[in-house]
Structure formats: structure tokens, C-alpha cells
Amino acid sequence: MNFKKINIKALIITIVVISGIEQNVSAQSYKKTDSGLSFYADKMNVEVKFYGPNTVRIIKYPSGTSFVKNSLSVIKQEQKTKFSVTENKDILSIKTNDLQISVNTKNGEIAYTTTSGKELLKEKGSNFKSFNDAGNPTYSVTQSFQLEKDEPIYGLGILQNGKLSQRNQDIRMVQNNTWDFVPFFQSVKGYGVFWDNYSPTQFTDKPDKTSFSSEVGEGVDYYFIYGKNADGIIAGMRNLTGNVPMIPLWTYGYWQSKERYKSQDELVDVVKKYRDLKVPLDGIIQDWQYWGNNYQWNAMDFISPDFPDAKKMINDIHGMNAHLSVSIWSSFGPMTKQYREMDKKGMLFNFKTWPESGREVWPPDMNYPSGVRVYDAYNPEARDIYWKYLNKGVFSLGVDTWWMDSTEPDHLSQKPEDLDTKTYLGSFRKVRNAYPLMAVGGVYDHQRATTSDKRVFILTRSAFAGQQRYGANTWSGDVNSSWESLRNQVPAGLNFSLTGNPNFNSDIGGFFAGSYKKGWSESSGSKNPMFQELYVRWLQYGTFTPMMRSHGTDVPREIYQFGQKGDVVYDAIEKFIKLRYTMLPYIYSVSWDVSKNNSSFLRALSMDFSSDKKTWDINNEYLFGKSFLVAPILNPQYTPEKIVKTDENQGWDKKDESKENTLSNVDFTQNKTVKVYLPAGSDWFDFWTNEKQKGGQEIQKTVNLQSIPLYVKSGSIIPFGPDVQYATEKKWDNLTLKVYPGSDADFVLYEDEFDNYNYEKGDYTEIPMHWNDKSRTLTIDTRKGKYKGMIENRSFTIILPNGQQKIVAYSDKNVKVIFK
Structure with a gap:
């Protein structure tokens, strides 16, 4: 009996000891590595990975599953990082030199604070919902956050909503012609969040929560960057996704384009006229159909009879010290070599794209379908084939840069089943929004591998996180020629820059200008005062963007279309083109600051004056570099505002050419006034008069058609260059x-x-x-x-x-x- 009693006691002691061990294991149930830790909470696995002391990646995925992902945007690897972990009940406190993270091991929610305890951001729930992605069982994923009530956030890409801060917005993020999405936002509090997901995503900001919700994802995957200020956040984002290479000096000069020059003689003649007029010019662009008809769409070869000697054309342009860019697309017609080679290898998608008809008519004549198909840019072999023909047909002739159109790409039907399309990396749905990154990156990488003598420069219509590493400048698509569109471009460019992509431009004058032709002859819409005023103001804005490029349809944009020297409109255009050229030493030095020090060309006022709360949501002014305060004129002062509402399909409809009353006797020489806010924290010098003004006030500025409010921050040194006809003339x-x-x-x-x-x-x-x-x-x-x-x-x-x-x-x- 005593023997039995002793064994029972031993058993009780053993149970107590084991129970204590289990409690201890439960209390310290995380696994630590040199670069982070992982744990299990609320039916999900959570991984915290450091990419430096101020950047952390959070991965969450349902228990019983795995998470393996090679990011398309992020090129940096996780880093061995010095951090400490302390534990108090259900809370893990992780501390680096720059950041403090509190992790709730019970529900997996994470909060971020500074090392001094200032709250930055906290999570508010993660969600996984089963989803069938083209036969592949996976999840739709959501991550929510809680922001402060009055905290402005910026970014998300090129947005045409006219807003600077993106609070209280509900945005469906699927790449299209005029909206380019980067699932990244940053706060005036000094942090940024990059949601590393490429599928259709809903961004929603409400008072109770801010969330990213994506259709496809094996798990939640995002990066938190604490940069202390906007420049630091951008530096962190580029540290993750790639730095900005230098592009050629000449690309910062003036570019002339239109939809489209219809022969090589017409193209060369434009350059000749600029040289004869002694108006500076560095870039000329040949839009589509130098390859011929739509069945030969994007052959990337000068096979149109209207371009009989492309080599001579290019030599003529180079002989006048100008450069040529040509339009290339993400799709191919059935009569092209590229189509035939890729089709055999299953590298072409089947959804509807542009152009739909083999005939150049509107609306499309579907009795003659074009057969044009988008190529699988996710496939490295397809990217090789793309470059093989581009190099042979165009680059080897001496073409200088690429205008990569439709890099979103054009997807006309938008049927849900289209997203089931198989790509090299899975369903199109899974990788949809990263298409421009892959298409642009393919051309950049191949040209870099071909030669180091000519820097890559790519003008592209779409973008994604990381595209800044590919020598690309993104334009805002086929926007309307309207004052509303012009107003929208300012915050669109600023928000894009705040995602880490510094290179932005828009079609000067807007793309669809057909409404200004009514009552005017085919070639004289440029004599319409309503268009003249809009065009001049847009060009003045374009002078202070990273690329100054005139382009559009319906109304020709060359300077000589607006009159001659001595005419007020002509003189205003010439004045700002020449101003751009004198600024080239400043612009090129800013470009180096962008590449070397992660700076930005287009700077929202809150970037440099965050302590002045009035700057937090100003959407009509900005800094160009760190010295120029630009307040473009975004409303008509001499003519009525024309309301233009078309999309990229309606804009091609040319049938409505009804007459309307035309303006006469518009006096563009009259002085007008406009309000300008000068941020607190600096004095400001009027660029035109050198008059000094104190910051922290709104002033009335007198202008005319040949001037805009332009100020220089006190404490600035600005180099100005010589009067030249092209960038490297002197x-x-x-x-x-x-x-x-x-x-x-x-x-x-x-x-x-x-x-x-x-x-x-x-x-x-x-x-x-x-x-x-x-x-x-x-x-x-x-x-x-x-x-x-x-x-x-x-x-x-x-x-x-x-x-x-x-x-x-x-x-x-x-x-x-x-x-x-």
C-alpha cells in the first residue's frame, strides 16, 4: 500500500512538472532568428521579418498552409538586424534602434510606435476567405489598420480623383488607361505601408478602419517603413524595390508629339521647323502605325510605305541634334513575326484588347476583327522574344528611347473569366497589377544587357511598385483636354511621387481635344482661344514636371500651329520652353539627388513643411526640386471653362463636329490675379520680380498668360544654363x-x-x-x-x-x- 501511495505522489509531481513546462512553452511560443521571429496566433501563422532597423515585413497565413513567395517588386532580402524581445502576458515587445513593435500573440494584431513611444499605426484585424482562383484553391486576403482621425495619407499611384490626401476614399485598384495603382501609402506621421499583392485590390478608408483587400493571396504580406519624414519613407521604399538610375540629360528637354505623324517626311519636317524657328527641341515621338495596318499591329518595324527609309529618317533627326522615340505596345497583330512565334509557344492572351478592328474606323468594324492579342510579359522567354524583334527592327537603326503604350495592358471586356487566363506566374488575376512592371522591366533589362553606351529611357502608360528602377517615366494616360483634367494632374503626379516613383508627366494640353475643333477647321483648333488658354497653362505646368512633353489628338500642338513670334500665345509657349532649357543644370542636379539621395522632383508641400498643417492637403501647388514653389494656373481666366466628359473609348468618336459659337476678341494681354499660399517656415522670393514675401500666408499674385506664380525658397542656390536649341549644344x-x-x-x-x-x-x-x-x-x-x-x-x-x-x-x- 505504501508503494502504491509513493507512485501516486510521484505521478502527481510528474504531472505538475510537465504542466509547468507546457505553460512555459506556451508563454514563449515564438521562434526567433537573426532577422525576426514567428509565432502562431488565432488559427494563423505570423512572421515578422526585418529588412533593416526601420523596415519590417509582416506575413500572416492560415494554419495548416504554407507561404512561399518571390516578390516581383521587392528586390532586397531580409537583413540580420539587432533587436530585442520582451514578453508580458500576451504581448511581445520588439525593439530596434528605430522602431518599436507590439505584437498580440493571442489575435496576431500588431502596433507600431517610435522608440520614444509615439504611436504610429496599429492593425485592426486580418481576414482570410477561401477563394477558387481558376481551379487553384487559395484565399482572398484583407488587412485593416486604424489611423488617427485627422491624419492625412498619400500615395496609391496616379489617381484621377483630384485629391491629395486619400482619406475617406474607396478605390478599386485594377490598372487601366488613366489610373495607375501602387498599393502603397505614406502618412504625414513619418511611416509608409506597402501591400505587396498584385491581384485586383480594394483600398478603403473609413473613420473606423483603413484596409487593403485583395482577390488572391496565399496570405497577408505587407511592409511597414518608418522613415521619420517623407524623404525617409521614399528612401525606405526604394531600398526595398530599387533605386532610380540616371536618364539622359536630353530627356529633360522639350518633346514634341502628336497622334500621329503619318509619314517620315512629316516627322522630320517638324524638327526642321523647330530648328528654323530657333525654338529648343530635343525629342520627337513617332506614335503608332509606322508598321502599317492593324493586322501588323506593333510589328516594331518600319514596314509602312509612308516610312520608306527609316535609317535615313533617323539619321536626319540625329543630324539636327534631336532624338527619336517610337511607340511600342504590349500586344501584337496576327500578321507579325512576334505573334506567330509567341502563339506557337502559348505566350498570347485571349481577352479583348485594343485595337479591336483591322480597319482604322470608329466605332470598330467587327466584321473585320483585328486579332490583336496581349503577350505574356510574365514569361522570361516571351520577354526575350519581344526584345529580339525590337532590337532587330528598331533599336539597331538608332532609335533612342521607347514609348511603351498600353503597359497596363488594354483589357476591354473586363469579364471576370478573363482573369482566369493562364500566365507564366499563375492566373492573370493573381498577377494582374504587376503587368507594367514586367513589361517595362523586360525592355530595360535587355537594353542594359545589349549596351552601356546609351541610357535606357522608357515613357510608359502604366506603373507598379518598383518600376522606378527601370529608367521609366510614367504618363497619366489618355486624359481629356479639360481644366478638370489639368487640375487632376497636379495631385496625381504628387501622389505617384510619394510612392517612390519620381518620374511623372502628362499629355500637355490633354489627349482628347475634339470638342475644341467644333466651329474650327481640321487644322485650326489650335486657333480656338479656349484651347489656347488651356494649352498654355498646361504647358506652363509641364515645364515643372520631370518630362516636358506635348501630345494629343484632334488638335495639333506644334508651336507654329499657335501663330508666330510676336503673337501672345506663341510667345508664352516659347518663353516657357526656353525657361525649361535654362533650368537644365538645376534639373539634372536634382536628377542626381533623386538617384543618389532618394529625393523627388515633385514634392507635395507637406514633404518639406509638415509642421504647417495648412500644407497637408493642398492639391494645387508643389515644390519642383527643393527650391521652386510652383502654383500652376488651373482655372480659365480669359475664356469660359469647357466641360469635357469622355473616356478613352468615347474620345475616339469623331462624328460630332457640330458648329458652336466661337469666341472672338479675347485679350490675353490683360492682367489677372490668383491666390497663392506660401508655406510657413521660410521666406519666399517671387521668381519674376525678386520681391520677398513671408511664409505662412495666402497672397494675391498678378499674372497674365505669359506668367504663373513661381517662387523660390529663401536659402536656395540655383544654377541657370545658356540659351540653347538642344540640351548639349553648349x-x-x-x-x-x-x-x-x-x-x-x-x-x-x-x-x-x-x-x-x-x-x-x-x-x-x-x-x-x-x-x-x-x-x-x-x-x-x-x-x-x-x-x-x-x-x-x-x-x-x-x-x-x-x-x-x-x-x-x-x-x-x-x-x-x-x-x-
């Missing part, structure tokens, strides 16, 4: 430096060979400049670096707003210039 050996005092200032003048990749090997120069406001001294510091053909001796003309001026010789050594 060396920068005699630049003007305008110094705007009021605080200390720094600027780095950057130069290289302007169009190759030798800068990646260190072949470039930087000349640092510093303005000491107290001593009124400008220091032009010793030049750093060298490259073949660099300027050894130069002079700078230094000008202050009060008219003081000094000329100094500079031979690459430190020079001090003192103003009394």
Missing part, C-alpha cells in the same frame, strides 16, 4: 548662380557624360556650393570626381535678388565670394 562653362538669401543654403552641381552608364563606375563630378547667410559668403568648393571631357576651367556669374552681381573664375578649387 558646355556649362559659364553658368549663372542665383542665390536667394535668408538662411544658409547648399547645392551640389552634378555633371557627367550625359548619356551612358560610366557614372556608375564613378565617372562624374560634383561641385558643392554653400551660402553662409550670416557672413553673406558663397563658397564654391573643390570639385569632386572626374570624367572624360569634363570642364577644367569655367566662370560663374553670381546674382542676388537685390541685383548684386559678381563673376568669378573657377578652376576646380575652393572659391569664396563675399557680398557686403
Whole structure:
């Protein structure tokens, strides 16, 4: 009996010990690695992975499943990161040098704070719903967050909703002609969130929660970046998804285009006319159908009889020191070599795309279907084939850059079953929104592999996270020629820049301009004062974007279409084109700041003046670089506002050419006034008059058709270049430096060979400049670096707003210039 009692006691002791061990295991049920930790909570697995002390990836997926994913956007690997973990009941506190994360191990919810305890963002639930994706069992996934009530957020891509802050929005994110989606937003509080999912996604912001909800995903997968400010967030996003390469200097000059030049003689003649008029020009674009009819769609070959000698055409253009870009698409007609080769290998999709008809008529004549099909850009072999024909048919002739149209791509039917289409990476639904990233990346990678002598530059209609690494500038699609569209472009470009993509532009004048032809002859819509005013204001805005490109249909846009020298409209256009060229040393140096230091061209006012809450939602002003405050005029002042409502299909309908009353006796020389807000935290100099204004106030500015409100931040140094007809016509050996005092200032003048990749090997120069406001001294510091053909001796003309001026010789050594 005693023996039995002893065994029972031992058994009880054993049970208690085991129970204690189980409790201990439960309390510390996470697994730690050098780069993060993982745990199980509420029927799901949760992984926390660090990509540096300020960037963390969160992965959540249902228990009993696995999560394996190679990101299409993120190219950085998780990093060994120093962090500590403390545990208190159900809460894990994870701390790095930059960030503190609280993890609830019971429900899996995560909250982010600064190391000092300031709340940044907290999750509000994750959701997984079973979904059949073209026969593959998977999930639809949702992640919700809780934002502060008055916290503005920016980003999400190129949005045509006219808003800067995207609070209280409900947006279906599926790439299309005029909306380009990047599932990333950043907050004025200094953090950003990248939702790494490529399927159709609903972004919803309501007072109680903000969420991303995607149709397809094995799990929740997002990145949290704490950058402290907007530049830091953008740097974090580019650190994950790729840095911005330098593009050629000439691409920052003026581009002329239209839909479309119909022969090589017409194309070359445009360049000749600009040279004869002595109006600067660097880029000319040949839109579609240089390949012939729609059955030969996107043959990427000059097989149209209207382009009988493409090599001569290109040589003629180069002989006038201009550059040619040609239109290439994501689809092919059935009579092309590309179609036939890809079709045999199952590399073509079957959904409806543009153009639908083999005949160039509107509406499409479906008695003669075009047979055009989109190619599988997700397939690396298909991308190889694409480049093989592009290189042979066009690049080898000397074409300089690519206009990649329809990179979203055009998907006309939008049938749900279309998304079941099989791609190299799974269903089209699964990878839908990343199509432009793959298409653009394919051309960039192949050209880089072919030559380093010519920098890649791609003008593209769509974008996704990471596309900034591919030398691409995204335009906002076929928007209407309307004041509403112009107003929308300003916040569209700013929000796109705030996703980490710095290169944005829009069709100057808007694309569909047919309504301005009513009452005017085919070629004279450009004489319509209503269009003239819109076009000039759009061009003035375009002067202060990363690409200054005139393009559209219905109404021709070349400067000589608007009159001649001495005419007020012509003179306004010429004035701003020439201003753009004098700004090239500044613009190119900003481009280097973007590439080297992760800066941005287009800067929402909240980026640099976040302490001034009035800037948080200003959607009609911005900084161009860190010095120019641009307030484009976005409403008509001389003519009535024309309301234009068409989409990309209706815009092609040319049948309504009814007469309407035309304006006469519009006096564009009259002065008008416009309101401008000058952010607090700086003084501002009127660029035109040098008048100084204090920040933190709204002012009335007098303008006319040839001017817009343009200010320079005190504490700025801006280099201006020579009067030229093309970007590299004259060396920068005699630049003007305008110094705007009021605080200390720094600027780095950057130069290289302007169009190759030798800068990646260190072949470039930087000349640092510093303005000491107290001593009124400008220091032009010793030049750093060298490259073949660099300027050894130069002079700078230094000008202050009060008219003081000094000329100094500079031979690459430190020079001090003192103003009394």
C-alpha cells in the first residue's frame, strides 16, 4: 500500500512538472532568428521579418498552409538586424534602434510606435476567405489598420480623383488607361505601408478602419517603413524595390508629339521647323502605325510605305541634334513575326484588347476583327522574344528611347473569366497589377544587357511598385483636354511621387481635344482661344514636371500651329520652353539627388513643411526640386471653362463636329490675379520680380498668360544654363548662380557624360556650393570626381535678388565670394 501511495505522489509531481513546462512553452511560443521571429496566433501563422532597423515585413497565413513567395517588386532580402524581445502576458515587445513593435500573440494584431513611444499605426484585424482562383484553391486576403482621425495619407499611384490626401476614399485598384495603382501609402506621421499583392485590390478608408483587400493571396504580406519624414519613407521604399538610375540629360528637354505623324517626311519636317524657328527641341515621338495596318499591329518595324527609309529618317533627326522615340505596345497583330512565334509557344492572351478592328474606323468594324492579342510579359522567354524583334527592327537603326503604350495592358471586356487566363506566374488575376512592371522591366533589362553606351529611357502608360528602377517615366494616360483634367494632374503626379516613383508627366494640353475643333477647321483648333488658354497653362505646368512633353489628338500642338513670334500665345509657349532649357543644370542636379539621395522632383508641400498643417492637403501647388514653389494656373481666366466628359473609348468618336459659337476678341494681354499660399517656415522670393514675401500666408499674385506664380525658397542656390536649341549644344562653362538669401543654403552641381552608364563606375563630378547667410559668403568648393571631357576651367556669374552681381573664375578649387 505504501508503494502504491509513493507512485501516486510521484505521478502527481510528474504531472505538475510537465504542466509547468507546457505553460512555459506556451508563454514563449515564438521562434526567433537573426532577422525576426514567428509565432502562431488565432488559427494563423505570423512572421515578422526585418529588412533593416526601420523596415519590417509582416506575413500572416492560415494554419495548416504554407507561404512561399518571390516578390516581383521587392528586390532586397531580409537583413540580420539587432533587436530585442520582451514578453508580458500576451504581448511581445520588439525593439530596434528605430522602431518599436507590439505584437498580440493571442489575435496576431500588431502596433507600431517610435522608440520614444509615439504611436504610429496599429492593425485592426486580418481576414482570410477561401477563394477558387481558376481551379487553384487559395484565399482572398484583407488587412485593416486604424489611423488617427485627422491624419492625412498619400500615395496609391496616379489617381484621377483630384485629391491629395486619400482619406475617406474607396478605390478599386485594377490598372487601366488613366489610373495607375501602387498599393502603397505614406502618412504625414513619418511611416509608409506597402501591400505587396498584385491581384485586383480594394483600398478603403473609413473613420473606423483603413484596409487593403485583395482577390488572391496565399496570405497577408505587407511592409511597414518608418522613415521619420517623407524623404525617409521614399528612401525606405526604394531600398526595398530599387533605386532610380540616371536618364539622359536630353530627356529633360522639350518633346514634341502628336497622334500621329503619318509619314517620315512629316516627322522630320517638324524638327526642321523647330530648328528654323530657333525654338529648343530635343525629342520627337513617332506614335503608332509606322508598321502599317492593324493586322501588323506593333510589328516594331518600319514596314509602312509612308516610312520608306527609316535609317535615313533617323539619321536626319540625329543630324539636327534631336532624338527619336517610337511607340511600342504590349500586344501584337496576327500578321507579325512576334505573334506567330509567341502563339506557337502559348505566350498570347485571349481577352479583348485594343485595337479591336483591322480597319482604322470608329466605332470598330467587327466584321473585320483585328486579332490583336496581349503577350505574356510574365514569361522570361516571351520577354526575350519581344526584345529580339525590337532590337532587330528598331533599336539597331538608332532609335533612342521607347514609348511603351498600353503597359497596363488594354483589357476591354473586363469579364471576370478573363482573369482566369493562364500566365507564366499563375492566373492573370493573381498577377494582374504587376503587368507594367514586367513589361517595362523586360525592355530595360535587355537594353542594359545589349549596351552601356546609351541610357535606357522608357515613357510608359502604366506603373507598379518598383518600376522606378527601370529608367521609366510614367504618363497619366489618355486624359481629356479639360481644366478638370489639368487640375487632376497636379495631385496625381504628387501622389505617384510619394510612392517612390519620381518620374511623372502628362499629355500637355490633354489627349482628347475634339470638342475644341467644333466651329474650327481640321487644322485650326489650335486657333480656338479656349484651347489656347488651356494649352498654355498646361504647358506652363509641364515645364515643372520631370518630362516636358506635348501630345494629343484632334488638335495639333506644334508651336507654329499657335501663330508666330510676336503673337501672345506663341510667345508664352516659347518663353516657357526656353525657361525649361535654362533650368537644365538645376534639373539634372536634382536628377542626381533623386538617384543618389532618394529625393523627388515633385514634392507635395507637406514633404518639406509638415509642421504647417495648412500644407497637408493642398492639391494645387508643389515644390519642383527643393527650391521652386510652383502654383500652376488651373482655372480659365480669359475664356469660359469647357466641360469635357469622355473616356478613352468615347474620345475616339469623331462624328460630332457640330458648329458652336466661337469666341472672338479675347485679350490675353490683360492682367489677372490668383491666390497663392506660401508655406510657413521660410521666406519666399517671387521668381519674376525678386520681391520677398513671408511664409505662412495666402497672397494675391498678378499674372497674365505669359506668367504663373513661381517662387523660390529663401536659402536656395540655383544654377541657370545658356540659351540653347538642344540640351548639349553648349558646355556649362559659364553658368549663372542665383542665390536667394535668408538662411544658409547648399547645392551640389552634378555633371557627367550625359548619356551612358560610366557614372556608375564613378565617372562624374560634383561641385558643392554653400551660402553662409550670416557672413553673406558663397563658397564654391573643390570639385569632386572626374570624367572624360569634363570642364577644367569655367566662370560663374553670381546674382542676388537685390541685383548684386559678381563673376568669378573657377578652376576646380575652393572659391569664396563675399557680398557686403
